[in-house]
Amino acid sequence: MNRIKEKLQEDKKLLSIYFTSGYPEINDTVQIIKSLEKNGVDFIEIGLPFSDPLADGPTIQESSTIALKSGMTTNKLFEQLKDIRSEVSIPLIIMGYFNPILQFGVEKFCAKCEEVGIDGLIIPDLPVDVYNDNYKAIFDKHGLKNIFLITPQTSEERIRFIDEVSDGFIYMVSTASVTGSTKGFGEETKAYFKRIADMKLKNPQVVGFGISDEDTFNDATKYAKGAIIGSAFIKHLNKHGKNNIEDFVKSVRPV
Amino acid sequence: MFYAKKLNKMTYQADEKGYYGEFGGAFIPEMLYPNVEELRKQYLDIMKEDSFQKEFKALLKDYVGRPTPLYYAERFSKKYNTKVYLKREDLCHTGAHKVNNTIGQILMAKRLGKNRIIAETGAGQHGVATATVCALMGIECIVYMGEIDIERQAPNVARMKMLGAKVVPAKSGSKTLKDATNEAIRDWINNPVDTHYIIGSVVGPHPYPDMVARFQAVISEEIKTQLKEKENRENPDYVVACVGGGSNAAGAFFHYLDTPEVGIIAVEAAGKGIYTGESAATSALGKEGIIHGSKTLLMQTDDGQITEPYSISAGLDYPGVGPMHAHLFRSGRGEFISITDDAAMKAGLQLAKLEGIIPAIESSHALAIFEDRKFKEDDVVVVNLSGRGDKDLNTYIDYFEL
Numbered sequence A: 001m002n003r004i005k006e007k008l009q010e011d012k013k014l015l016s017i018y019f020t021s022g023y024p025e026i027n028d029t030v031q032i033i034k035s036l037e038k039n040g041v042d043f044i045e046i047g048l049p050f051s052d053p054l055a056d057g058p059t060i061q062e063s064s065t066i067a068l069k070s071g072m073t074t075n076k077l078f079e080q081l082k083d084i085r086s087e088v089s090i091p092l093i094i095m096g097y098f099n100p101i102l103q104f105g106v107e108k109f110c111a112k113c114e115e116v117g118i119d120g121l122i123i124p125d126l127p128v129d130v131y132n133d134n135y136k137a138i139f140d141k142h143g144l145k146n147i148f149l150i151t152p153q154t155s156e157e158r159i160r161f162i163d164e165v166s167d168g169f170i171y172m173v174s175t176a177s178v179t180g181s182t183k184g185f186g187e188e189t190k191a192y193f194k195r196i197a198d199m200k201l202k203n204p205q206v207v208g209f210g211i212s213d214e215d216t217f218n219d220a221t222k223y224a225k226g227a228i229i230g231s232a233f234i235k236h237l238n239k240h241g242k243n244n245i246e247d248f249v250k251s252v253r254p255v
Numbered sequence B: 001m002f003y004a005k006k007l008n009k010m011t012y013q014a015d016e017k018g019y020y021g022e023f024g025g026a027f028i029p030e031m032l033y034p035n036v037e038e039l040r041k042q043y044l045d046i047m048k049e050d051s052f053q054k055e056f057k058a059l060l061k062d063y064v065g066r067p068t069p070l071y072y073a074e075r076f077s078k079k080y081n082t083k084v085y086l087k088r089e090d091l092c093h094t095g096a097h098k099v100n101n102t103i104g105q106i107l108m109a110k111r112l113g114k115n116r117i118i119a120e121t122g123a124g125q126h127g128v129a130t131a132t133v134c135a136l137m138g139i140e141c142i143v144y145m146g147e148i149d150i151e152r153q154a155p156n157v158a159r160m161k162m163l164g165a166k167v168v169p170a171k172s173g174s175k176t177l178k179d180a181t182n183e184a185i186r187d188w189i190n191n192p193v194d195t196h197y198i199i200g201s202v203v204g205p206h207p208y209p210d211m212v213a214r215f216q217a218v219i220s221e222e223i224k225t226q227l228k229e230k231e232n233r234e235n236p237d238y239v240v241a242c243v244g245g246g247s248n249a250a251g252a253f254f255h256y257l258d259t260p261e262v263g264i265i266a267v268e269a270a271g272k273g274i275y276t277g278e279s280a281a282t283s284a285l286g287k288e289g290i291i292h293g294s295k296t297l298l299m300q301t302d303d304g305q306i307t308e309p310y311s312i313s314a315g316l317d318y319p320g321v322g323p324m325h326a327h328l329f330r331s332g333r334g335e336f337i338s339i340t341d342d343a344a345m346k347a348g349l350q351l352a353k354l355e356g357i358i359p360a361i362e363s364s365h366a367l368a369i370f371e372d373r374k375f376k377e378d379d380v381v382v383v384n385l386s387g388r389g390d391k392d393l394n395t396y397i398d399y400f401e402l
Helices: A003-008 A026-038 A058-069 A074-080 A098-104 A106-116 A128-141 A156-165 A187-198 A214-220 A231-252 B002-009 B030-048 B050-064 B074-080 B098-111 B125-137 B147-152 B154-162 B177-190 B208-216 B218-231 B247-256 B323-331 B341-355 B361-371 B389-400
Strands: A014-020 A043-048 A092-096 A120-122 A145-147 A170-173 A205-208 A226-229 B070-072 B083-088 B116-121 B140-146 B166-170 B195-197 B238-242 B263-271 B287-291 B294-298 B334-340 B380-385
Touching: A003 A043, A014 A026, A014 A058, A014 A205, A014 A231, A026 A043, A026 A074, A026 A231, A043 A058, A043 A074, A058 A231, A074 A098, A074 A106, A092 A098, A098 A106, A098 B287, A106 A128, A128 A145, A128 A156, A156 A170, A187 A205, A187 A214, A214 A226, A214 A231, A226 A231, B030 B050, B030 B098, B030 B177, B030 B195, B030 B208, B050 B098, B070 B218, B074 B083, B074 B341, B074 B361, B083 B218, B098 B116, B098 B125, B098 B195, B098 B208, B098 B247, B116 B125, B116 B177, B125 B140, B125 B154, B140 B147, B140 B177, B147 B154, B147 B166, B154 B166, B166 B177, B177 B195, B208 B218, B208 B247, B208 B323, B218 B247, B218 B380, B238 B247, B238 B361, B247 B263, B247 B323, B247 B380, B263 B323, B263 B341, B263 B361, B294 B323, B323 B334, B334 B341, B334 B361, B341 B361, B341 B389, B361 B380, B361 B389
Parallel strands: A014 A043, A014 A226, A043 A092, A092 A120, A120 A145, A170 A205, A205 A226, B083 B380, B116 B140, B116 B195, B140 B166, B238 B263, B238 B380, B263 B334
Antiparallel strands: B070 B083, B287 B294
């Protein structure tokens, strides 16, 4: 069974962390993954850096710019990950924009993902209909789950369509915003969390955007299966480097 | 039968999903989907409304000053031994063709019930055109502009401020046009309900390339009528226009796209030379890729990272081209020529001396092709003079040490 599906069956709220590969130092990728797993994180999104990340705020864009300047590339990421499965067993997802994947070759990219043991992909600017028409067969062939986003503005009809096409979890964007830009969830957002929960979708939901600490994690996972933290972790790496990951994870989910 | 014939004829227009051949589409994050979808569903119907057309045409006539003249450039023609007409978009209010699109889009925004406008700008021409129509309609206006461009284009920043717009510096990435576009898109993600994004060129996700081309199509519509008066023919032998993102070219080509006997010539900025690493000649240097929600030709690294273009002309300084132009290039329908900074500057100065018209440096690129691209004596060549050179005086002064 796919590691993502397996993880989603565990009887707990899942904590996922996003980080940009090649940041803060180009060769930190593997060490950060190992450290996140060791500290109890349930699954990881590995960011493939892009020059023009439209859906991201300044924190993640800055980390991408630094990673690219240090020489991070798609090939380099696969090189870094080549032995990852001998040491890490939690689900690993690559999150990246579509252009670098298109240039690498979608088929080749998916084959490489399968080879190193990636379980799924999140590609914010690959719309669900284009995926369905052109790429689903390739993803399926390589055992990759493609994760789609929904937002508070996504229509019920479209959410049902995305639920239909998905086979893993649905990435629920908490508020109309880019990454890293909110502080706490208002009543409107909490009502949205409940509205989605009441739809009884076949795929569990994991909330992302605007989660930075224990409070926001608990709010987000009141109805949802899990939550993803990105910008807040990048800020932590920026401030404390990669040797202090335990503190961060504990601050979100105390043991 | 009639429909089949008509469809078959319209091969260089966007299809209903916004594809020009293999280019176009809408590669957008889900956060943008509701905004873009709302526009996509309604833009054609709104544009067809009688009240919309009436208001659009009235503003183009009384406010913008259309129709702009189609001027036979006698001394210029004599020098190159062919017949050259200049379509005088430089005489539009605000100094360039950009305002055709912003008038159209502000009317669109009003009908969509939006009360906040955002825009991106490079040199500031589109920003000024957007700030102008927002002032005209009394609507809030926020313009994103690269921090570096704000320093380079102080007069246009001042104009936008006078017109009541808020100019927000884009501080990410290379701090130029592409980053200003990223910031505007992020603003739209953060404000999905009340805001309309007025994109300034035939770029971005569907329906923008098609919508902007349709608003700019007034250019070729007028050329047809005017050429009929002057030459007793609607179709020139060639239409020439400069291409950055490509909105003035899209407008000048629009009604000729499916008339194969009209040659289409798109002129890109070669910067310091195509292969110097300081160029914006996308057709020569670009590969298929995705920028700002559209699949098109794009200057990028082997790894798919978008690279920085260069041109002396800020309006041509974009790492992609609109999907219509990518298709014109790939299909061979369009002839693509690139012109260096030096050649463009010389052509600008020459037009000033021969015809008493100081062109924008963007438009000077289109004028520069006559040095090497020869036409027959009886060819009728229409050059779209997309903007006036007032905004470029400092660049001309520095370059020629005037």
